[in-house]
Amino acid sequence: MNAKDFRRIALRMEGAEEGSHMGAVDFRVGGRIFATLAHEKEGYGNLMLTPEQQAAFVAELPEVFLPVHGGWGKNGATHVRLAIVTEDVLEGALRTAWKLRIEKSSKTGKKVSMKKGGLRKARTRQKPMMDCLP
Helix, strand or coil: CCHHHHHHHHHHCCCCEEEEECCEEEEEECCEEEEECCCHHHCEEEEECCHHHHHHHHHHCCCCEEECCCHHHHCCEEEEECCCCCHHHHHHHHHHHHHHHHHHHHHHCCCCCCCCCCCCCCCCCCCCHHHHCC
């Protein structure tokens, strides 16, 4: 996988939009960032997960996932090594981050605008998080 693949998969998520923050490409749903390519030059994509989700991904595939350094990482920001992640694992991880942002928006009452077909329930048929890992 590479940054182009990361972008393609991220933008397949319903309502996802590409933007930028501090000069780095990001992917948002409902105005909330769920993934970035801030460390693309180092070969990483970044996912905005909970600390618990991050721990599960890192424990299952430590060669693919690692916490971002510093406070962001302690709060769940997670690197994914693009050169070695499979498409299925990357899609599952991006969907986990995307779904988290959908859920946070619904808890705050912020309406999430979906590009295709208006506001719909977040995809509830998603596999459990660990099912996306080999």
